[in-house]
Amino acid sequence: xxxxxxxxxxxxxxxxxxxxxxxxxxxxxxxxxxxxxxxxxxxxxxxxxxxxxxxxxxxxxxxxxxxxxxxxxxxxxxxxxxxxxxxxxxxxxxxxxxxxxxxxxxxxxxxxxxxxxxxxxxxxxxxxxxxxxxxxxxxxxxxxxxxxxxxxxxxxxxxxxxxxxxxxxxxxxxxxxxxxxxxxxxxxxxxxxxxxxxxxxxxxxxxxxxxxxxxxxxxxxxxxxxxxxxxxxxxxxxxxxxxxxxxxxxxxxxxxxxxxxxxxxxxxxxxxxxxxxxxxxxxxxxxxxxxxxxxxxxxxxxxxxxxxxxxxxxxxxxxxxxxxxxxxxxxxxxxxxxxxxxxxxxxxxxxxxxxxxxxxxxxxxxxxxxxxxxxxxxxxxxxxxxxxxxxxxxxxxxxxxxxxxxxxxxxxxxxxxxxxxxxxxxxxxxxxxxxxxxxx
Amino acid sequence: xxxxxxxxxxxxxxxxxxxxxxxxxxxxxxxxxxxxxxxxxxxxxxxxxxxxxxxxxxxxxxxxxxxxxxxxxxxxxxxxxxxxxxxxxxxxxxxxxxxxxxxxxxxxxxxxxxxxxxxxxxxxxxxxxxxxxxxxxxxxxxxx
Numbered sequence: 001x002x003x004x005x006x007x008x009x010x011x012x013x014x015x016x017x018x019x020x021x022x023x024x025x026x027x028x029x030x031x032x033x034x035x036x037x038x039x040x041x042x043x044x045x046x047x048x049x050x051x052x053x054x055x056x057x058x059x060x061x062x063x064x065x066x067x068x069x070x071x072x073x074x075x076x077x078x079x080x081x082x083x084x085x086x087x088x089x090x091x092x093x094x095x096x097x098x099x100x101x102x103x104x105x106x107x108x109x110x111x112x113x114x115x116x117x118x119x120x121x122x123x124x125x126x127x128x129x130x131x132x133x134x135x136x137x138x139x140x141x142x143x144x145x146x147x148x149x150x151x152x153x154x155x156x157x158x159x160x161x162x163x164x165x166x167x168x169x170x171x172x173x174x175x176x177x178x179x180x181x182x183x184x185x186x187x188x189x190x191x192x193x194x195x196x197x198x199x200x201x202x203x204x205x206x207x208x209x210x211x212x213x214x215x216x217x218x219x220x221x222x223x224x225x226x227x228x229x230x231x232x233x234x235x236x237x238x239x240x241x242x243x244x245x246x247x248x249x250x251x252x253x254x255x256x257x258x259x260x261x262x263x264x265x266x267x268x269x270x271x272x273x274x275x276x277x278x279x280x281x282x283x284x285x286x287x288x289x290x291x292x293x294x295x296x297x298x299x300x301x302x303x304x305x306x307x308x309x310x311x312x313x314x315x316x317x318x319x320x321x322x323x324x325x326x327x328x329x330x331x332x333x334x335x336x337x338x339x340x341x342x343x344x345x346x347x348x349x350x351x352x353x354x355x356x357x358x359x360x361x362x363x364x365x366x367x368x369x370x371x372x373x374x375x376x377x378x379x380x381x382x383x384x385x386x387x388x389x390x391x392x393x394x395x396x397x398x399x400x401x402x403x404x405x406x407x408x409x410x411x412x413x414x415x416x417x418x419x420x421x422x423x424x425x426x427x428x429x430x431x432x433x434x435x436x437x438x439x440x
Numbered sequence: 441x442x443x444x445x446x447x448x449x450x451x452x453x454x455x456x457x458x459x460x461x462x463x464x465x466x467x468x469x470x471x472x473x474x475x476x477x478x479x480x481x482x483x484x485x486x487x488x489x490x491x492x493x494x495x496x497x498x499x500x501x502x503x504x505x506x507x508x509x510x511x512x513x514x515x516x517x518x519x520x521x522x523x524x525x526x527x528x529x530x531x532x533x534x535x536x537x538x539x540x541x542x543x544x545x546x547x548x549x550x551x552x553x554x555x556x557x558x559x560x561x562x563x564x565x566x567x568x569x570x571x572x573x574x575x576x577x578x579x580x581x582x583x584x
Contacts, residue, residue: 204503383449388505390447390557391538392477392484399481418482420451422503 012129012161014122017267018322025323026064028267032295034061037070040301043088046081047071047303067270067293068281073305075108078246083109089299099147100245110149110245111299117156119296123251123265124157130256130263130322131214131239133187135162140180142190143219144170144429149249150219154189157251163187170428173198177207184211192217192226192238193431196362199234200422209234216241218250220430221309223331223348225355226362227259240329246305247292253327261314261326268296271327272304273313276334284315289334290327308334338434340368340375343412347433350379353406357398359386365424370438377414379406382421441577442510442561444492448485449505452478460485460499467498472582473555475541486541488555490582510561513543513581515574518552526554526573533567535559543581553581 020028038058040047050071051057060069078086083106087094095114099107112120133139139158143150151169158165168179170190176198179185188195195215202209215230218241230238242262243250252269253262264271270293273282282288290307294300310333314326331348338345351362363382368375379402387398395418402416425432450456457476464471474487486509489495496506516522530537536559543553553576558564568575 204501383505385505385507388447388449388507390445390484390486390507390509392479395449395482395484396479418449418451420449420456421505423451 012125012134014125014160015129017265018126018130018263018324020267020323022323025267029270029295030061030064032267033064033067033270033293034058036293036295036297036301037061037303039088039298040303044086044301046077046086047073064270067272067304070293070304072279072291073302075246075306075308078108079106082106084111086300087111088301089113094299096152098149098152098245098249100149107147108246113298116248116297116299119268120153120248120251121156121160123248123268124153125161126265127241127251127254128157128161128163128187128216130254130320131187131216131241132237132257133158133161133163133214133216137161137163137186137214138166138184139163139187139189140166140168140176140183140185142168142170142176142188142194143250148429149243149245150189153243153249153251154216158189170194173201173428174205177202177205177209180209180212181207185209186211187214187216188212188236189216191219191427191430192222192230193220193426194428195230195234195238197426197428199230212236214239216254218242221331221333221336221346221348222329223352223355224329225352229355229362242327242330244307246302247294247307248297252292255329256318256320256322258319260318261328263318263322263324263326266324268294270295271313271325273311274306276306282312284313284325287312287328290330310334336434338368338436340377341412343410345377345410345412349409350406350433353409354379354381354402356405357401359384363421363424364433366434368434368436368438375438377412378417379414380417380419380424382424383418384421441513441575442565443488443513443555443578443581445486445488445509445511445555445557446492446495446499447507447509448487448499450476450483450485452480452482456483457485459502460504463498463502463504464489464495467494469495469498473542473544475539477539486539488543509557512556512558512561512564512568513553513576513578514556514568515576516552516554518550522552523554529568529571529573530556530564533564533571535564535567545581 041058093113094111096112099109141154143154145151215236215238227238239255241254243252253264255262272291273288274291276289290309290311291304294302309330311327311330332346365380367378399416406414469489472488477484499506516526538557540556543555
């Protein structure tokens with residue numbers, strides 16, 4: 001029997017809201033915004049007191065633009081109220097807790113009611129559908145299962161899509177590759193840096209994964225040039241997926257087949273771009289910090305949550321027909337930014353510079369040191385068979401070429417060190433790109 | 441005869457040489473000669489073995505980057521001025537030398553073997569043969 005999402009070109013009915021007329025979408029957004037603000041006001045003391053300080057009540061939200069009156073929520077609020085202080089549902093209604101690994105001190109805890117999980121599954125189905133996946137696909141889910149939202153979020157979404165899920169979780173590269181080849185895997189979920197690692201190992205082990213068609217890559221910023229390289233080398237379509245635990249997990253936004261910006265599931269997550277200094281809302285197209293409001297979350301509504309991710313909103317219609325606005329790929333997190341000799345640097349800029357030099361794979365690591373009071377930046381780059389030469393002057397020329405490419409983008413003179421292949425640590429989750437050894 | 445030389449990228453820090461040598465040892469591959477070129481930051485280990493294909497595979501299996509280069513083994517009289525005589529022929533033929541090093545495993549006591557890397561190995565081979573310079577075959581050198 002044929003069903004709605006049979007390939008090819010199947011359409012999943014759950015994707016309907018992707019195509020809502022903007023006016024209708026705005027009406028849904030306003031109604032949901034008013035209801036979530038009321039819920040947070042009534043049930044979350046921190047939010048209520050901040051509203052009252054500003055002499056606001058839920059009735060102050062008469063239009064979508066009134067959202068700008070509301071106070072921001074920041075990551076520290078989640079830490080300060082650890083573990084359950086921002087919950088808006090009693091434990092009897094909460095069916096799942098996740099937590100993010102806190103790099104400093106306590107983790108951040110997030111909660112879901114059954115309705116929240118249903119929304120999460122829905123946006124993940126819509127995400128997979130936008131990546132061109134459907135019933136019949138075999139999805140290897142290499143996001144970590146556990147407290148991290150990536151694993152379970154992708155899992156339930158893939159099942160609800162009707163695809164076959166392999167809940168392999170992260171790690172154990174050899175097993176990943178064996179399963180990929182033997183089970184005829186057509187789609188893979190993991191971080192882009194882990195995929196590069198898999199690709200490298202597959203070559204070495206001569207493993208054929210020609211059935212792999214789609215990669216759903218997220219949980220860390222990556223650049224367009226990195227995507228081009230991945231697609232060229234592997235022959236798959238690599239889609240960027242965006243999300244964060246504080247909002248729901250993966251599934252806040254995703255790239256469609258046009259791979260030009262990520263559609264935000266605006267009927268559930270309301271995006272704004274602000275000037276990170278002043279907090280002012282910026283117009284569509286302007287670059288700034290992404291702020292998200294959960295429009296339908298029950299257990300833990302997030303009102304104007306500052307993501308620290310830098311992007312801009314693309315309001316122009318997408319060729320795919322979705323009416324959902326897009327955000328530009330996030331190549332930069334304010335959290336990842338470091339300042340060296342007064343210049344703001346994002347690891348993704350270094351990545352882009354390295355990829356401009358032919359034959360270099362983006363296995364790199366940035367080390368910051370301070371020598372005689374002056375900040376130094378060293379970029380370690382692995383030598384690949386493609387660039388290795390028997391002649392010293394050619395290797396030195398490569399080194400200078402890489403340095404020049406970085407200087408070109410950053411306006412900073414940095415030292416490039418060529419290192420042996422596979423000498424830099426490979427991550428099975430989010431890649432760690434910077435080691436800061438300055439004692440600031 | 442041109443000879444296949446293997447080159448290996450090494451970082452310039454202690455212990456880097458040991459890994460590849462152990463790998464070759466485990467694979468039962470004998471290093472016939474080797475030389476290390478180094479800069480402040482990295483080094484290139486160049487070496488010759490009887491079975492370069494197998495050595496390359498063994499090293500690559502350990503994740504090392506190996507390249508193959510064609511070099512020319514030239515016989516030199518083992519006496520003062522022996523090398524100078526050969527170099528004179530090289531200069532007269534207008535050949536560019538990238539680098540050169542001694543072949544450690546002696547073939548005969550009164551002759552030495554120097555490994556040359558030329559910009560253009562094929563042209564060098566032809567020019568040196570006509571100049572009467574003795575170029576060894578891999579059988580002579582590798583004892584096959």
